[in-house]
Amino acid sequence: MKKVLIISYAFHRTEVIGSVRIRALANLLPRFGWDPVILTVKIPGKYESDFNVIETFYENKQKRLKKNLGINNNITVTRNHGFLKCKKKNLLIKYLFFIWKEIFCYPEVETSWYKYAVSAGNKLLKNEKFNAIISSSPSVTSHLIAKKLKCKYELPWIADLRDLWTQNHYYFHTKTRTLIERNLEIKTLKMADALIATTPYSAKELKKLHKKSVNTITNGFSSDEIDDNTIRLTDKFTITYTGSLYQSKRYPIKLFQAVNELIFDRLIDSNDIDIRFYGPKESLLENVIKKYNLEKIANSYGLVDRKTALKIQRESQILLLSLWNHPGEENLCPGKLFDYLSSQRPILAIGGSKGFVKDILEETEAGIFAISIEQIKKFLVDSYQEWKNNGKVSYHGKVSNINKYSHIEMVKKFVEVLNSIT
16 A cells, blocks of 8 residues: 655644545545555644544744733734724734734744654654655645655655635735745745645636646535434524634625515514524624624524534524635635535525635535625525425535535545656
């Protein structure tokens, strides 16, 4: 059996959707003749021993600095948001924190993992024979580690970019920092034998920058994660969102406006509907909910573990996927979409542009991609009437097309790339 070293910062972080991709890859590769060893950071807690994992030390400098400066660890501080919205008395501290990140956290705060991972990788590759390396980002430090090991041991290397690097529209840095880091990205990924993106839109952007072919391998889902196939649907007309809202960028404003108008027009009874958010709590969300008079309808319940989130998705009448109204969103396909496909519940995706999410929903017929408030209102009214008449909203997803996005199909594509470069 061939051996592959998988470098992934987020492997143990099961609350992060990105870890699902790599854990599925590590779990299924042995079926195709590849034995994976995972190089990752050591974090508190116990984890299943099914995988061959090498853990290394990692110092969270950002967390330590925030503590010293008296900044809440849950606050994100970037050039475009965060410190610009804080109270004046905290403005200077947060601005200094941003400057510190710009200078000392290059290319990211996880860079302190680099030296420990390279050291562990050296020990491993000196003593055991490997046939390839896969690095997966974020964090991009994984690619820096892989490049170092690839050059030293002359191993074929696949760089898997779950999100774009400097081309990512969530990337917020000064122009000088961006130019320097883009040069680092080009020099680093130039050494990769294969690049992988998660959507054809992202692949197209990567190809423009790196002038080399890019493989598209989407994220996927596993129905094996659902223990109970007899989960009962909620009694109420429930709309559920699971995941992060990215500091207000993915607030479903159009949904709130649509629901507000439908209640005012008496097309939906406010006593029937329940809008639920499960993910990191954001104080601004409560203000937006209040603005549209939905305090008794919309609630944020905070983070839940993955198993609970999957159960919540399965019991919901409608699943909400809210995207940022930004052209760059068309490059993305959130990992939660694949969990939603697995749940077999109707999906309402709200966005401001076309993109891969829209493509998948049209292909699978698992839901709709709504751009206007009128589209949202029509979908909600039709779904609500069906719920009133039948006690549930029916699901019309095409199973044959949905199964194309299973984890087993995802791993088959990875194997094709592995075999081609080795």
